[in-house]
Amino acid sequence: MSLNRLILLSPPSQPLLTPPSLHLRPTPKPKPNFLHFNSPSKLPFITPLKSINSTKLPLNPQTYENPLSKTSETLTKLKPFLQSNYQPILLGWICSSISVFSLSGIIPRIGSFSSNLTNNISLSTLRDQGLVLGVLVFAQLVARYWQQAFLWEAALRTEYGMRSFVFEKVLERDLSFFEGGNAVSSGDIAYRITAEASDVADTVFALLNAIVPSTLQLFAMATQMLVISPSLSFISAMVIPCMAFVVAYLGERLRKISKRAHQSIATLASYLNEVLPAILFVKANNAELSEHARFQRLAYADYSQCLEKKKMKALIPQIIQIIYFGVLFILCVGSVVVSHGSFDGSSMVSFVTSLIFLVEPIQGLGKAYNELKQGEPAIKRLFDLTKLKSKVIEIPDAIDLAHVKGEIKFCDVSFKYADDVPLVLDGLNLHIRAGETIALVGPSGGGKTTLIKLLLRLYEPSSGSIHVDNHNIQRIRLESWRRHIGLVSQDTMLFSGTVAENIGYRDLMANIDLGRVELAARVANADEFIRTLPDGYKTQIGPRGSLLSGGQKQRLAIARALYQNSSILVLDEATSALDSRSESLVRQAVERLMENHTVLVIAHRLETVLMADRVFRLQDGKLEELTRSTLLAGHQNSLSSTELVI
Numbered sequence: 001m002s003l004n005r006l007i008l009l010s011p012p013s014q015p016l017l018t019p020p021s022l023h024l025r026p027t028p029k030p031k032p033n034f035l036h037f038n039s040p041s042k043l044p045f046i047t048p049l050k051s052i053n054s055t056k057l058p059l060n061p062q063t064y065e066n067p068l069s070k071t072s073e074t075l076t077k078l079k080p081f082l083q084s085n086y087q088p089i090l091l092g093w094i095c096s097s098i099s100v101f102s103l104s105g106i107i108p109r110i111g112s113f114s115s116n117l118t119n120n121i122s123l124s125t126l127r128d129q130g131l132v133l134g135v136l137v138f139a140q141l142v143a144r145y146w147q148q149a150f151l152w153e154a155a156l157r158t159e160y161g162m163r164s165f166v167f168e169k170v171l172e173r174d175l176s177f178f179e180g181g182n183a184v185s186s187g188d189i190a191y192r193i194t195a196e197a198s199d200v201a202d203t204v205f206a207l208l209n210a211i212v213p214s215t216l217q218l219f220a221m222a223t224q225m226l227v228i229s230p231s232l233s234f235i236s237a238m239v240i241p242c243m244a245f246v247v248a249y250l251g252e253r254l255r256k257i258s259k260r261a262h263q264s265i266a267t268l269a270s271y272l273n274e275v276l277p278a279i280l281f282v283k284a285n286n287a288e289l290s291e292h293a294r295f296q297r298l299a300y301a302d303y304s305q306c307l308e309k310k311k312m313k314a315l316i317p318q319i320i321q322i323i324y325f326g327v328l329f330i331l332c333v334g335s336v337v338v339s340h341g342s343f344d345g346s347s348m349v350s351f352v353t354s355l356i357f358l359v360e361p362i363q364g365l366g367k368a369y370n371e372l373k374q375g376e377p378a379i380k381r382l383f384d385l386t387k388l389k390s391k392v393i394e395i396p397d398a399i400d401l402a403h404v405k406g407e408i409k410f411c412d413v414s415f416k417y418a419d420d421v422p423l424v425l426d427g428l429n430l431h432i433r434a435g436e437t438i439a440l441v442g443p444s445g446g447g448k449t450t451l452i453k454l455l456l457r458l459y460e461p462s463s464g465s466i467h468v469d470n471h472n473i474q475r476i477r478l479e480s481w482r483r484h485i486g487l488v489s490q491d492t493m494l495f496s497g498t499v500a501e502n503i504g505y506r507d508l509m510a511n512i513d514l515g516r517v518e519l520a521a522r523v524a525n526a527d528e529f530i531r532t533l534p535d536g537y538k539t540q541i542g543p544r545g546s547l548l549s550g551g552q553k554q555r556l557a558i559a560r561a562l563y564q565n566s567s568i569l570v571l572d573e574a575t576s577a578l579d580s581r582s583e584s585l586v587r588q589a590v591e592r593l594m595e596n597h598t599v600l601v602i603a604h605r606l607e608t609v610l611m612a613d614r615v616f617r618l619q620d621g622k623l624e625e626l627t628r629s630t631l632l633a634g635h636q637n638s639l640s641s642t643e644l645v646i
């Protein structure tokens, strides 16, 4: 495995195996039109959704999930984020109180105003009453607007806070979280932090809007109704438990459907995240058709889940409406019977208006419950990313190393990736003197990259220890230790941004020293080509440095390592061949990089190996030092024929 996988690529959360029919296809067949299908059966590679599970995090559908405990778990997770946004929440609730207060003033006035219109009341009185009513309506509208604006602010700030918190935790996670059989794919993580976090904002808004505004309005309207007619109010109240029961039942079903919908869209996102960066390979292998089929399979699964979810979301309000209008009808009939003409037209207008405004908060509460149920899986999946303790931990009294000379000792280091797999490194001992260059060679899968991962403390040894300048690296603060190591990985990791930003990557948060950037680029033989770019050091190099050639990328990566000025350098030599001019430019750059540094190079070329002071073969978890005569036996230009590397 090359070092680039440490940083960017992680295996998909589920192997996106090509359906058997694709493997078996011997020759290209006429392209079927996948776009036109009427039913799932017409789609070629539809698998039941059960088989699609985007996450490897523990998700056991068989386990009984208590809806109430789920809800309280969700609320507990939200609590700190809501607490930190108490200001807009309070302001929103104050505005909602003003809105409800205005509404309570409007309702009796509507009743009396409407009856006054029919009675012979003087115009000036009518005008005064109309004016007061108008002011109250205006106040209610303005307060309502600010209520929504403040509560949305709180909801979106919560979403922002959660995203930022979750991403921080994701960055802190062990490397094992991103690679290996149980890894969570980068697409899945991206989906959770983007789309699912947005769902959380909707949930939070619905909750905040329900807790105070809807409850206040409900009580205010109920009080109005009680004052006008207790008996009619009693009949109206019977609708509430009925609705609550239905909403609770349907809400729970919605939560389950939402959970599956989130998983299916996350799988789709993972797939796209994996296949699009490999578009060159897809095209070179004429795999557009098979990739399209894979996409369709996943997209169809997502379509089915989303449709189910949307149908459920559409159904819930309709059922509430049916119940509500059914009860309203009973109420109207009942009012005729119960009132016996005991209240006048104006009271009737006020009562019905109160009733209409009572529906809104009831629906709001129902909606909030549904949003909560729908948001629960999103919140859970988001927080799942923050769970589990890191295995690479910093001890409380870890030290900061201002400088290191670069003497490294591996003492009896053994390592395996999991309990049930064989050792990758087996009691390995290696002493690298400060300023020395060590080349590591050996067969693919021999453990070279693993050794580097241990040196960077991306994993902890299963046994044994690693020392730098006689300090056990486990006693050094992680940030401090990694600052002293420069890494040039096999597939150079470049990011969207300018050339200068990529070279000065370590200072992105501070000020990038342009003088040092140019110096590093000159030493790395990169200055010449950078100056030919449209904007020189300010040229945007595109996603993953797609603007640059392979050799240019390598020199940029070397310049970055030089800029970092670390005492220890780790160089995973690129296996891809460059043309002879690029090759010699890169080689010169590597040679300069090796000066005055302790260097550990995973070498794939004989010339690089010959630059090293000592050479070790890593095979079957053991290290063996190679003499020059072994290396030069046969005078091959490449190490592959000496079986030192593959």
Ligand SMILES: Nc1ncnc2c1ncn2[C@@H]1O[C@H](COP(=O)(O)OP(=O)(O)OP(=O)(O)O)[C@@H](O)[C@H]1O
Binding pocket: 001, 002, 176, 179, 180, 181, 417, 424, 442, 443, 444, 445, 446, 447, 448, 449, 450, 451
């Ligand atoms: N994250 C991981 N989880 C489980 N096993 C892993 C993981 N990474 C590597 N391995 C296994 O560990 C062994 C050593 O892998 P490593 O990447 O260190 O080899 P390497 O010598 O660097 O190979 P190459 O020269 O091909 O890059 C291999 O058998 C590999 O399958």
